[in-house]
Amino acid sequence: MSDTLAAAPHAHDLVVRDKFTGDEIATVSQLTVEQALDAIADAQRATVTAAALPRHKRAAILEGAAALLKERSESVADLIVTEAGKTIRQARKEVCRAINTLRLSAAEALRNAGEVIPFDSFPGGENRQGWYTREPLGLIVAITPYNDALNLVAHKIGPAIAGGNAVLLKPAQQTPLTAQLLVDLLVEAGLPEEVITVVRGNRYVAQALVQAWNVRMVSFTGGFATGRAIAATAGIKKLAMELGGNAPVLVFEDADLDLAVKASVSGSFWAAGQNCIGAQRILVHRSVFLAFLKSFVAATEKLLTGDPRLEATDVGPMISAQAAEGARAKIQEAVAFGAALLTGGELKGSLLTPAVLTGVPRTCTLWEEEVFAPIVIVEPFDDEESAVIAANDGEYALQAGIFTNDLNRALRVAGAIDAGGVMINDSSDYRLDAMPFGGSKYGSMGREGVRFAYEEMTQTKVVAVAR
Incomplete structure (x- = not known):
């Protein structure tokens, strides 16, 4: 642990408030840096569980969570109104979009597994045949914003699950309840609990997640200054960032x-x-x-x-x-x-x-x-x-x-x-x-949109057979 992280102040419990009235609606605990490091180690072990889930099981879990979300859509919309401040009509639309995001993720788990490589397209390859597959990256850190507290979480953890990854999810401090609700629905639909770890904590906890050696990718949506800090400290790992627009x-x-x-x-x-x-x-x-x-x-x-x-x-x-x-x-x-x-x-x-x-x-x-x-x-x-x-x-x-x-x-x-x-x-x-989503110039790094995020969150493996 770095000296900065070792000296980090312990986080207090997080008070979640109604964004219109200001009333307290919940108090949730936050992790210390030491607890976050333990969570990273546990999540790393969960990569084995995540990768072992067959594709049909990943798809069934995502479809099941989408069905549960649809059944409870009005209560979920009410939570978004309270916690994030969206109007009830806007919240209902966000729930509908999140359902679609989960279903798109389920389809990606079944569809995008790889393809055959035409080795005979170049002289010398006539006696070879083979293919490539899409394999999990391993452990992914997902850091999500408050403005789409449900659907932008779905856009990160849906493709990650479809790709067979384990996830450390750090939701926005302002909207932790909606993120936890989506994770709970996935577990209820059959996802092993250890595959997604929700980490609530301050910026030092976020820094510990980003810097962790065994994290293979950081997917972040948020402000430019935070994105620049992540890029400066992450080390050698994949980064996917959506840093805002004008x-x-x-x-x-x-x-x-x-x-x-x-x-x-x-x-x-x-x-x-x-x-x-x-x-x-x-x-x-x-x-x-x-x-x-x-x-x-x-x-x-x-x-x-x-x-x-x-x-x-x-x-x-x-x-x-x-x-x-x-x-x-x-x-x-x-x-x-x-x-x-x-x-x-x-x-x-x-x-x-x-x-x-x-x-x-x-x-x-x-x-x-x-x-x-x-x-x-x-x-x-x-x-x-x-x-x-x-x-x-x-x-x-x-x-x-x-x-x-x-x-x-x-x-x-x-x-x-x-x-x-x-x-x-x-x-x-x-x-x-379903469309590729991201910016140019300093607006982003990588692309979201379920298919494109799934491809960012997987890696190809080539198998070639010489006859």
């Missing part, structure tokens, strides 16, 4: 403005803006800028902010009052430098009303960094070239959106935008759980 949406003069407004309002303020692919910078052709802006502000002002348990609520609380205060400070910074706040930005505890700004200088935090809050910038552009330059301005590039009725332009601009995904005639925040 998504642009481009609206051209020939776009269906009603569609663009409706999709962009949803894309900007879903999950109180705590969405790594949420629209943050909406760039609109100057000829339709004022019309779009007027309609967008009017639609934003119709959103109901408040109690996430109410069916009518559109925007619930942010993850904490501190996060909401930090987001409000970024609005104030932009206004101080000349931006116009057109609506929203009102703070009440952990609630921040959806904010729309224009005239934001490109040196402001709202333009340069991921905001992760219900805040959006709307700015005009004059031509396609300048729109693409503005869209590509930044070091985070997960997804983007384009609205136009010109197919040639749509494909041309999609090719020019530097991002992991470009949605045409849709907001940036569309994601299918």
Whole structure:
């Protein structure tokens, strides 16, 4: 153990609070660094159990967990509302997506086992035949965020189980209950308990997990600073990271403005803006800028902010009052430098009303960094070239959106935008759980999406037979 870890303070019990009311809903224990090291050793032994599970058993467990999740979907959605602050309608959608993620993982366990290699495709190989298989990596550390407390956990542990791996799961400090619930469902569906170890702890515990010699991969979703720290300390092991975005949406003069407004309002303020692919910078052709802006502000002002348990609520609380205060400070910074706040930005505890700004200088935090809050910038552009330059301005590039009725332009601009995904005639925040998901530039390392995560979490083994 390093001197830093040896000197780490012991973690106190973790108090989990209702994100809207602030009431305490649970107290859970956290591990010390010493206990985390013991957990790593136990999890390493569990790699034998995980790898020995036949593929049909892995698939049955994942399908069984999906069925249990469907049976209990309303109670799980209620937990997400309480613990993560999503509105009840958003929470139900997340449960549906997690069910699909588990089912996709089950299918991957049965489908993606390897293939035959055509050795006779090159001279000298005529007397050989063989194949490659996909084998488990071994022990995987999965570090998950709070904003999709169920589905992003499923996106890590589903493919890991499908690939025959053991997992050390460190959920977000703000949302440990939802992560534990999913693990419990998998165990109830037949997964040996030792295959997934839930580790709750402070940053020193996370550091111990990342540094562990026998960990073969770290899969992390979270902030850039934390990702950089993981990369600096992990050592020689696979890293898969999704480090956030600052998504642009481009609206051209020939776009269906009603569609663009409706999709962009949803894309900007879903999950109180705590969405790594949420629209943050909406760039609109100057000829339709004022019309779009007027309609967008009017639609934003119709959103109901408040109690996430109410069916009518559109925007619930942010993850904490501190996060909401930090987001409000970024609005104030932009206004101080000349931006116009057109609506929203009102703070009440952990609630921040959806904010729309224009005239934001490109040196402001709202333009340069991921905001992760219900805040959006709307700015005009004059031509396609300048729109693409503005869209590509930044070091985070997960997804983007384009609205136009010109197919040639749509494909041309999609090719020019530097991002992991470009949605045409849709907001940036569309994601299918089966598609490859990740960014370019400093936005990510590797890809999620069940098939792609499964391939990251397995390794090939070639068998060649000489006749």
